[in-house]
Amino acid sequence: MHVAAIVAAVLLAAGAGPGWQAPAPEPITVSAAVSLTDVLQEVAAAYAQNGGGTVRFNFGASNTLARQVVEGAPVDLFISADEAQMDVVAKAGLLDAASRADLLANRLAVVVSPEHRRAFTSLRDLLDPAFKRIAIGDPAAVPAGVYAKQYLERAGIWEQVQSRLVPSASVRAALAAVDAGSADAAVVYRTDTHAAKRAVVAWVAPIWEGPRIIYPAAIVKGRPAAAQARRFLDFLRTATATRIFEKYDFIPVESRPR
Amino acid sequence: MDVWHVTWFSLATAAGATAVALPIGVPLAWLLARARFTGRSLVETIVSLPLVMPPVATGLILLMLFGRRGPLGRALSWVGIDVVFTWKAVVIAMAVMGLPLLVRTARGGFEQVDRRLEQVAATLGAGPARVFLTISLPLAWPTVVAGAVLAFARALGEFGATIMIAGSIPGVTRTLAVAIYSYAETGQDRAAVALLAISTGLAFAALWGANRLAGGSRA
Numbered sequence: 237m238h239v240a241a242i243v244a245a246v247l248l249a250a251g252a253g254p255g256w257q258a259p260a261p262e263p264i265t266v267s268a269a270v271s272l273t274d275v276l277q278e279v280a281a282a283y284a285q286n287g288g289g290t291v292r293f294n295f296g297a298s299n300t301l302a303r304q305v306v307e308g309a310p311v312d313l314f315i316s317a318d319e320a321q322m323d324v325v326a327k328a329g330l331l332d333a334a335s336r337a338d339l340l341a342n343r344l345a346v347v348v349s350p351e352h353r354r355a356f357t358s359l360r361d362l363l364d365p366a367f368k369r370i371a372i373g374d375p376a377a378v379p380a381g382v383y384a385k386q387y388l389e390r391a392g393i394w395e396q397v398q399s400r401l402v403p404s405a406s407v408r409a410a411l412a413a414v415d416a417g418s419a420d421a422a423v424v425y426r427t428d429t430h431a432a433k434r435a436v437v438a439w440v441a442p443i444w445e446g447p448r449i450i451y452p453a454a455i456v457k458g459r460p461a462a463a464q465a466r467r468f469l470d471f472l473r474t475a476t477a478t479r480i481f482e483k484y485d486f487i488p489v490e491s492r493p494r
Numbered sequence: 495m496d497v498w499h500v501t502w503f504s505l506a507t508a509a510g511a512t513a514v515a516l517p518i519g520v521p522l523a524w525l526l527a528r529a530r531f532t533g534r535s536l537v538e539t540i541v542s543l544p545l546v547m548p549p550v551a552t553g554l555i556l557l558m559l560f561g562r563r564g565p566l567g568r569a570l571s572w573v574g575i576d577v578v579f580t581w582k583a584v585v586i587a588m589a590v591m592g593l594p595l596l597v598r599t600a601r602g603g604f605e606q607v608d609r610r611l612e613q614v615a616a617t618l619g620a621g622p623a624r625v626f627l628t629i630s631l632p633l634a635w636p637t638v639v640a641g642a643v644l645a646f647a648r649a650l651g652e653f654g655a656t657i658m659i660a661g662s663i664p665g666v667t668r669t670l671a672v673a674i675y676s677y678a679e680t681g682q683d684r685a686a687v688a689l690l691a692i693s694t695g696l697a698f699a700a701l702w703g704a705n706r707l708a709g710g711s712r713a
Contacts, residue, residue, distance in 0.1 A: 265579065265663070273680045294579065294661035295676060303554070304661065308562030309578045408679040431681030 263290035264464045265310060267301040269317035269451065271342075271380075271407065271425060275484040276315075279477050288471055289464060297406065298379055305330055305456060312465040315339060315453045318379035322452045332462070336454035339472060341487040344380075344387055344446045345426040347435035349414050352421065356439035359391040362421060371402045371410035371419035380407035384423035386447040411435060425449070427485045450489065497685065501692050504670040507581060508649035511588030512596075515645050519593050520638055523600035524626055528612070545594040549654025556587060556659045583660035584667055588652045592645030599644055599708065603637025604630055640708035647700035650693070670696075 268276055273295045280291040294301065294311065298321040305311050306328045314331075316322040325331055346356060352366055362370065373381030381403060388394040402419055404410040411428050413419035414435040422435065429437050441447075453472065455465045471477055478488045525531075526538055544552045560567040560577040570577060577583050607630050615625045631638070653671040660667040662676055670693045677686035 267661070270676070270679050273676065292663050292666060294663045294667075296657060296662055300658065304557065304561075304578070304658070307557045307564065307578070308567060309557075309661070310562075310576060311579075406679060408681070411681075412678070433681070433683075 262461060262464075263292045264312040264461045264468060265292045265294060266313045266315065266465075266468070267294045267296070267305065267309075267311045268315040269298045269301070269379075270295045271317055271427060272315060272340075272451070274430075275427075275481060275486060278480050279472065282476050282480065283468060283471050286471070286476070288467060291468055297377075299324075299377060310459070311456050312459050312461050313453065313455055313469060315451055317451055318382070319450060319452055320382075321379070322454060325454070325456070330457055332455040332457045335466070335469065336452060338450045338489040339453040340451040340481060341489050342449040342451070342485075343426040343443065343487070344383060344423055344441040344449070345429050345437055346421060346423055346439040347411065347414055347429055347432055348421045348438045349417060349419075350434055350436055352438075353436050354438055359387065359439060359441070359445075360393060361439070362388075363393055363396055367421045368400060369402050369413075369419040369421075370397055370400050371404050371413040371422040373407045373410055374403035374405060376403070378404070378406055380410070380423075380425060383447045383449055387423070387441060390445075390447070430484065451486075497688055497692070499665065500668060500670055500673045500689065503581075503668070504650055505696075507584045507669065508588055508592075508646050510585045511592055511649040512642050512646045514585060514589040515593045515596050516642060519596040519641070519645070520600055520631070521626070523597045523638075523641070524604050524630055526597065527601045527604035528630070541597050542594045544591050544655075549591060549652070550658055552590060553587060553655035553658025556583075556590065556655060560586065560659060578659055579661050579663060579667060581660075581667060584656055584669060587655035587659050588649035591652045591655055592649045595648050596641040596645040599641030599704075600634065600638045603634035603641070606637070607633045636707045640704045643700050643704040643707065647697055647704070650696055650700070 266276070276293060280293070283289070283291060298317040301314065302316065302321040302324040305314055305325050314322065314325060322336065326333065326336070346359070346362065348354065348367070354361070356362075372384040373379070375381040375385040385394065388397060402413065404413060407424050407428055408431070410419070410422040411424045411432060414422045415433040417434075421438070426440050429435070453469060455462060455469065459465065473488070481488050522537070522541065526534065557578065558564050560570070560583065562568065562571055562578070567577060575582070577586065611633070612625050612629050615629050620628065651671055652669070653675065656667075656669055657672055657675070662668050662672045668676070670689055674686050674689045674693065677683070677689065
């Protein structure tokens with residue numbers, strides 16, 4: 237009886253296999269920062285419409301994605317939320333170095349709960365004691381947190397606000413904390429503010445003032461689908477893709493081979 | 495993405511993981527309950543480790559083992575099997591996380607089997623394998639099934655190890671737990687809540703079933 241159950245379960249699992257396998261032609265796998273989820277899915281749809289082929293996305297925290305590539309996960313193209321994680325893969329010798337380029341830029345924004353709705357005149361307005369809890373991505377691990385810390389330091393208020401900071405597991409968790417009313421303010425990406433339910437934007441970091449936030453992209457070395465990955469990477473720089481990126485407030489960066 | 499597709503995929507991989515865990519976990523549970531051998535507590539501890547370790551750490555170990563540069567991953571890619579980022583990775587992560595629950599529960603069942611019955615069978619000439627299959631397993635059956643259901647439920651909820659070794663590829667490796675996370679992260683609350691309801695329902699049913707089975711064996 238138990239043998240029958242095992243056999244049934246194995247058959248079930250095996251049956252699940254082919255159903256989830258890729259249709260021909262072989263799609264490429266793109267590991268991309270979770271903050272790019274919505275925009276890249278729209279870009280990929282446009283790519284497919286233009287006869288580009290299928291793109292499979294693996295969305296996650298950039299440090300996890302980098303780790304997976306380093307351990308030999310089958311990834312064709314990596315789009316990181318920061319240069320540090322791209323460097324991790326580069327250091328392991330797994331990147332097609334010539335393909336690495338800055339793809340997008342982003343800006344930081346401060347969102348506040350509706351009760352504290354106001355327009356900041358500078359980041360220093362965060363010092364208002366009304367903001368008892370300020371959520372940011374964990375500066376030890378989350379790129380958005382690293383940027384937030386840099387920005388607060390540069391504005392000279394890191395020391396003052398430090399005791400009020402709530403480090404979150406991701407930048408979206410920081411935003412959700414304000415939406416849920418468990419934090420009074422959060423430092424997030426400007427692009428995240430589209431997903432806000434209750435939080436309102438109080439401040440967008442001017443380009444000259446905020447940290448340089450770059451999403452680099454690079455092709456992973458030694459993969460069979462390198463040519464298809466190249467095509468998709470090129471498509472990300474077309475006018476079609478640029479329009480979609482801008483719709484989501486990402487700033488497309490001029491192609492600058494390194 | 496289709497909610498039912500994710501649900502069906504999670505059920506199938508969790509069933510597969512339980513199927514992988516059973517032939518390893520049940521004999522192991524019996525050995526831990528009955529046999530005295532050196533390294534017994536060591537085996538016991540290693541099997542239980544995934545229960546207390548951060549799942550992401552377990553996932554990292556699995557990724558290092560099954561990645562193309564890892565010892566198992568390299569061997570498997572020689573025979574043309576890729577694990578990382580496929581449904582097989584999901585099954586492995588789920589099986590490893592479910593195994594301790596199966597072993598610990600089934601072990602309790604084997605310990606409750608009247609030892610004299612096993613001894614009688616042994617004195618009548620049955621070898622250990624035959625004693626296991628004809629006496630211990632049939633008597634401990636409800637607890638073994640309860641352990642399997644618990645392992646299945648744990649597999650359904652698995653997140654940390656899955657996201658490390660299988661990633662979050664929609665339609666390929668995305669399970670209920672991983673989909674809930676990514677929907678929540680991208681602000682798609684409706685989809686997240688729908689999956690949450692399904693996931694809670696399945697976990698409830700599995701736990702209820704396991705409790706009834708385990709309770710029935712004691713009564």
